[in-house]
């Protein structure tokens with residue numbers, strides 16, 4: 001079965017298609033996640049130089065489908081230098097900005113890497129919490145982009 005990226009990071013086949021599959025017949029071949037391709041596109045280290053850790057998540061994982069949870073976690077994260085990576089975030093950027101604005105300043109660096117690793121289509125948007133919604137008015141893409149937040153993506 002062929003899947004895109006790292007099948008262990010939001011890989012749909014591992015969650016759903018292989019449910020109940022006998023593990024003795026299963027071998028997972030590691031892949032390069034969008035996160036790795038996006039880091040390469042940005043040409044920046046995602047950890048180190050004062051950044052304590054990297055968090056991989058998605059809006060629904062951290063905040064719930066209706067953004068009703070996750071406030072305490074986000075408030076706690078705001079005390080650290082952490083690189084936050086959000087998969088599947090482009091369709092809920094307005095709600096994400098609302099959440100982050102409670103605990104972070106408008107200068108918080110944000111970047112979106114579109115089509116990371118696709119030589120013809122890869123594109124980088126560098127912005128900040130305060131400006132990203134305006135910047136996003138120029139694009140319609142709601143799926144193939146990875147949102148990365150934190151000082152690692154500062155311009």
Ligand SMILES: C[S@@+](CC[C@H](N)C(=O)[O-])C[C@H]1O[C@@H](n2cnc3c(N)ncnc32)[C@H](O)[C@@H]1O
Nearest residue numbers: 005006009010033034087088115116143145146
């Ligand atoms: C269901 S997840 C699959 C993630 C995949 N397993 C991985 O490791 O990259 C789909 C999300 O991954 C991100 N994504 C996948 N491929 C991407 C790429 N080439 N460039 C940017 N983001 C990508 C997007 O945020 C997209 O909404």
